[in-house]
Amino acid sequence: MLKNTLLENLQVKLVVGALATLFWFAVVTENVYEYDVDIPIVTVNMPEEKILAHDLPATAHVRFEGKGRALLSLLFSHEARLVLDLSNVRRRQAFSLQRQMVHSRRGGVELNPLQVLYPDTVWVRLTNLLEKPVRVSARVKITPQPGYTVMQPFHLLPDSIHLSGPEEAVRNIDSVITEYKEFSNVQQNISARLSLQNFPAAQHVKLSATAVQFDAEIQKLIEVTLQEIPVQIQNVPSQVKVTPVPSTLSLTVEGGEKLLLNLKKENIIAYIDYARIRDSAIAAHPAYIRTPEGVRYRDVKPAFFKLIIETSNHASARH
Numbered sequence: 488m489l490k491n492t493l494l495e496n497l498q499v500k501l502v503v504g505a506l507a508t509l510f511w512f513a514v515v516t517e518n519v520y521e522y523d524v525d526i527p528i529v530t531v532n533m534p535e536e537k538i539l540a541h542d543l544p545a546t547a548h549v550r551f552e553g554k555g556r557a558l559l560s561l562l563f564s565h566e567a568r569l570v571l572d573l574s575n576v577r578r579r580q581a582f583s584l585q586r587q588m589v590h591s592r593r594g595g596v597e598l599n600p601l602q603v604l605y606p607d608t609v610w611v612r613l614t615n616l617l618e619k620p621v622r623v624s625a626r627v628k629i630t631p632q633p634g635y636t637v638m639q640p641f642h643l644l645p646d647s648i649h650l651s652g653p654e655e656a657v658r659n660i661d662s663v664i665t666e667y668k669e670f671s672n673v674q675q676n677i678s679a680r681l682s683l684q685n686f687p688a689a690q691h692v693k694l695s696a697t698a699v700q701f702d703a704e705i706q707k708l709i710e711v712t713l714q715e716i717p718v719q720i721q722n723v724p725s726q727v728k729v730t731p732v733p734s735t736l737s738l739t740v741e742g743g744e745k746l747l748l749n750l751k752k753e754n755i756i757a758y759i760d761y762a763r764i765r766d767s768a769i770a771a772h773p774a775y776i777r778t779p780e781g782v783r784y785r786d787v788k789p790a791f792f793k794l795i796i797e798t799s800n801h802a803s804a805r806h
Contacts, residue, residue: 522558523550523604526567526589530611532574538653540614542689543571548605549589553598561598567591569603571611579612618651621660623699625681626667631705632674638704638743639781645699648683652692660692665699677703706743713738713752718774718792722762728797729761736774736789742782754779759792 525546530539547569551558561567569588582588584607589600623646629637650657665681681701686692714737720729736757740747756777764772771791778784 518555519552520555520558521550521552521601522561523548524561524567525549526569527565528569528571528609530571530573532572534573534576534613536616537613538616539691540612540653540655543609543611544606547584547603549586549603550601551598552601557597561591567600571609573611573613576611576613579610582609582611583607584609615654616651617654617657618649619657620647620649622647622662623683624662624664625699625701626664627681627701627703628667628669629673629677629703629705630669630671632672634708635674635705636708636743636781638706638746642702643699644702645696648699649695650692651695652686652690656686656690656692663694665701670703673705676705677701704743706745708741709744709747710739710741711747711750712786713740713750713755716752716755716757719756719758720794721758721760726799727761730795730797731759731774731792732795733789733792736787738776738784738788739786740778740782740784746779746781750779750782755784759794761794764794 526549528543528545528547530543533539549567549569551561551567553561568590569584570590571582571588584603586600586602589603591598591600623643625641625643627641631637648663650660650663664684666684668679668681670677670679679701680698682698683694683696685694715735716737717735718731718733720731723729738755740750740755742750757774758777759772759774771793773791774787776784776787
């Protein structure tokens with residue numbers, strides 16, 4: 488019987504209960520209350536070519552007075568701000584936080600800031616804004632399959648970006664780096680989008696891009712033997728003639744298939760620096776080898792060279 492009594496006119500009872508709740512809520516939200524809220528601190532009217540030299544407090548703790556519905560809206564919409572106007576700041580200034588600095592769409596009768604509880608003062612220091620281009624460096628590790636090689640250099644697009652921020656932070660930066668990424672057991676060309684590593688937020692340094700396109704070419708590894716590469720003598724005085732004996736060398740080069748198939752012996756520079764060995768008592772000297780990027784060499788023959796030196800008075804000497 489008790490159950491039947493409770494279920495009688497249930498729909499009517501629910502409607503009456505809902506109306507009573509709405510009436511109570513309407514009455515409560517029309518009442519005026521005080522409430523403490525954290526609101527963001529924001530800046531406006533930054534002077535041209537200036538930037539904040541340090542972080543400001545993120546929020547201010549403010550006491551509001553207002554109708555219940557306005558306070559509820561404030562809590563959920565986060566519409567209020569404490570605004571610092573920097574138009575008259577030249578380098579450094581202290582702002583005493585006042586309730587007049589608080590801005591809200593519901594300002595007036597419905598919502599009124601009474602007091603900024605803390606912080607009571609905010610120091611603002613400005614510094615020169617510097618913008619400059621810097622190169623991008625890729626932090627990647629590529630391990631090709633046996634019999635393949637990674638061609639250098641890598642390709643980055645863009646290969647440089649612009650930094651902007653406080654002069655003292657930006658002026659000593661000459662490059663930015665990408666995220667670290669590994670590519671293992673590869674035999675085909677690599678193409679990937681790499682994110683740029685951000686600077687600590689406290690430095691206030693901004694990047695003109697957030698990522699770069701990275702491309703690396705992978706080629707089959709081959710080797711080729713080149714003969715009769717002439718040995719040059721560098722830094723010889725005008726009154727002296729130096730002749731290497733023998734006058735050519737051979738070596739084996741190793742690198743990517745496409746690169747080596749187009750390589751000529753003229754692309755290999757073999758030389759002896761006369762200025763470095765002129766006073767040496769050693770009878771024979773090795774040649775220095777300079778190859779195109781991505782080309783390695785080995786098995787240089789012969790390993791050492793004698794030098795025939797002739798001066799303008801036709802005197803000869805051997806080194």
